[in-house]
Amino acid sequence: xxxxxxxxxxxxxxxxxxxxELVNYARGRExxxxxxxxxxxxxxxxxxxxxxxxxxxxxxxxxxxxRGLPELRQALSNYYRRHFGVSLSAEHFFATSSGxxxxxxxxxxxxxxxxxxxxxxxSWPNIVAAVGxxxxxxxxxxxxxxxxGWSLDxxxxxxxxxxxxxxxxxxxxxxxxxxxxxxxxxxNILALARKHGLWIIADEIYALYFYDGERAPSFLDVQQExxxxxxxxxxxxxxxxxxxxxxxxVAPPEIGQVLENLIQYSSSxxxxxxxxxxxAALEQGDEFVRANFERAKTxxxxxxxxxxxxxxxxxxxxxxxxxxxxxxxxxxxxxRAAFDIVDKTLVGLAPGTAxxxxxxxxxxxxxxxxxxxxxxxxxxxADYISRL
Numbered sequence: 001x002x003x004x005x006x007x008x009x010x011x012x013x014x015x016x017x018x019x020x021e022l023v024n025y026a027r028g029r030e031x032x033x034x035x036x037x038x039x040x041x042x043x044x045x046x047x048x049x050x051x052x053x054x055x056x057x058x059x060x061x062x063x064x065x066x067r068g069l070p071e072l073r074q075a076l077s078n079y080y081r082r083h084f085g086v087s088l089s090a091e092h093f094f095a096t097s098s099g100x101x102x103x104x105x106x107x108x109x110x111x112x113x114x115x116x117x118x119x120x121x122x123s124w125p126n127i128v129a130a131v132g133x134x135x136x137x138x139x140x141x142x143x144x145x146x147x148x149g150w151s152l153d154x155x156x157x158x159x160x161x162x163x164x165x166x167x168x169x170x171x172x173x174x175x176x177x178x179x180x181x182x183x184x185x186x187x188n189i190l191a192l193a194r195k196h197g198l199w200i201i202a203d204e205i206y207a208l209y210f211y212d213g214e215r216a217p218s219f220l221d222v223q224q225e226x227x228x229x230x231x232x233x234x235x236x237x238x239x240x241x242x243x244x245x246x247x248x249x250v251a252p253p254e255i256g257q258v259l260e261n262l263i264q265y266s267s268s269x270x271x272x273x274x275x276x277x278x279x280a281a282l283e284q285g286d287e288f289v290r291a292n293f294e295r296a297k298t299x300x301x302x303x304x305x306x307x308x309x310x311x312x313x314x315x316x317x318x319x320x321x322x323x324x325x326x327x328x329x330x331x332x333x334x335x336r337a338a339f340d341i342v343d344k345t346l347v348g349l350a351p352g353t354a355x356x357x358x359x360x361x362x363x364x365x366x367x368x369x370x371x372x373x374x375x376x377x378x379x380x381x382a383d384y385i386s387r388l
Contacts (some may be wrong), residue, residue, distance in 0.1 A: 010133050017125060018335065018354025026342045033369075033377040036338075036348040038124075038175060038322065039242040040295070040368035044277075045288050048239060051280035055273035064272040066260045068095025068248070072275045075282040076248055082286070083208065084220045091253040094260070095275060097267040099205060099234025099247035104130050105262045106201045106230050109255065110167050111136040117201070118160045119169040120152065122176055122325070122352065122359035127169055127203075139165070142358040143179055145327075148316040150179035154188045161196050168193055171203040173216050176325045176355050176364040178318020180210060183217040190222055190229075199228040205237060206321040208289055211297055216320050228252075237322065237368070238289045239281040246270060246278050292368070296322050299367040299374040306378035312385045322368040325352070327361050330388035334363050345380040 004012070022036055067073065073090035080086050096102040103126070111117060113135035119127055121140040131138040141160045143150045157168070170189060172181040181189070193200050202219045210216040219229050231250035236242040251259060263269060300317055303324055307313040314327040326349075331337045335351040341363075342348050352362030365381075367374055 010135060014129050014133055015125070019125070019350045022338050022342065022348065022350065025339065026348055029342075029346060031346045032342070032348060033346060033373055033380075034348040035365040035367070035369070035377060036350040037242075038366050038368075039236065040240055040292065040322075040366075041370055041373065042240045042292070044240050044244070045285070047284050048241065048277045048280045052273050052277035055276035060272040060276065062272070064269050064275070066263050066269045067256065068093065068270060069272060069275045069279070072279050072282075075279045076250075079282045080220070080250070083215060084218055086220050088250065089253070091256060092250050094249040094251065094256070094263065095270045095278070096247040096249060096263065097270050098245035099203075099232060099236060100126055100130070101245075101267060102232035102234070102247040102249045103127060103201070103203070104134070105249060105259060105266065106232050107131055107134045107136065108262055109230070109258055110199050110201070114164060115166040116162060116164045117167045117169050118157065118165055120157075120171065120174070120179075121357045122174075122355035122362070123171060124175045124203075125354050125356060127171070128356060131169075136166070137164070140357045143174070143177060145177075145358070148314050150174070150177045152179070152181065152185055154185070154192065157189065158192050158196075161192070161198070165196065165198060167199040167201050169201045169203070170219075171205075173204075173206040173209060173318075173320025175206065175321055176323045176350070176352070176359065176362075178321045178323055178325065180212075180216050180318075180320035183221055186217055186219055187222045190219065190227065193228065199230060202229055202231045203233075204231060205234050208238060209293055209296060209322055210320045211300070211317070212319050230255075235278055235281055238292065239285050240288075240292065241277075241281065244274060244277065246274055295371065296368045298371045299369055300324070302371055302374050303365060303367045303378045306375070306382055307385070310382050310385050312388070322366055324365045324367060325359075326363045326365065328363065328385055328388070330385070331363070332361070334361060338363060341381070341384060345384050347377045347380050
């Protein structure tokens with residue numbers, strides 16, 4: 001038996017990221033405009049960094065609360081009251097070591113080997129891999145692409161539910177498509193979950209990146225007492241904290257001990273000094289989030305207007321999130337095209353093949369960057385498209 005053959009089947013089945021593959025290929029090139037990853041170009045603001053430094057200087061380097069510092073959990077409660085108009089006690093919140101860690105904990109809490117989680121695709125690839133590594137089965141339901149926009153047929157969602165289904169994973173606003181569920185969509189999805197006795201794992205990380213209102217509709221707007229909904233979220237996008245790897249879960253307090261146990265046996269708790277930075281983000285960061293949003297909105301318009309004007313790109317301006325998902329006439333193999341584009345234009349795009357069924361003919365661009373840089377990237381891409 002070889003070394004590789006001795007590894008677990010689940011570990012061996014974990015796919016290589018189609019996004020990271022391209023990043024590793026071209027990272028660090030001079031003049032590169034990297035639109036492949038879901039992050040902006042601004043570093044974390046000083047008020048967050050300063051709170052973290054102060055915590056380190058104060059010696060907060062010991063083990064801490066598994067569920068998160070009480071002050072952080074209360075700050076999350078206050079954040080949801082401000083932005084979502086709901087009153088959730090601190091007992092609903094759990095600090096995690098990244099949004100990805102939050103998703104993994106949700107999957108672990110809800111599934112056993114052989115169970116199924118139904119998800120919408122094209123999708124961020126990490127959820128699919130997380131379900132597989134946990135020993136469960138991801139079941140894809142394609143979102144429909146019509147005239148440059150995306151829509152959900154809840155009939156297709158219900159048709160994918162089987163006796164083994166334990167949860168529906170719903171990411172809205174969506175990475176990578178920008179599809180954003182309406183309040184009616186959410187009500188219909190919740191009705192399916194109630195009918196079939198399912199959990200909903202709600203990934204609403206982009207809720208404040210919504211271009212048709214103050215924030216995107218949320219399951220918090222339609223849920224009732226006793227509904228089985230668990231929310232996975234992250235500090236990464238709103239506050240320019242992608243490298244911090246800090247996230248959170250919102251869940252019914254009844255399952256709190258289970259989540260605390262899973263945290264104990266995966267990370268043993270988020271470092272306290274990073275939690276102090278997260279508290280500062282929540283308490284002092286609303287204006288920073290608004291500025292980040294306005295930056296994204298301006299850059300969205302620049303990128304989409306420029307590319308749509310080529311008459312070779314099928315897309316509409318996304319209603320939510322921070323991505324343009326582009327179908328370009330003349331490109332049949334987006335993975336190969338992504339390598340060609342970065343070689344010839346120094347613009348890094350993520351191939352749609354990385355986002356599962358329905359994404360095979362697309363390329364994704366993250367526009368949460370300096371509008372001047374996005375304008376440059378859009379011009380380079382338009383020139384490339386004109387030469388196809």
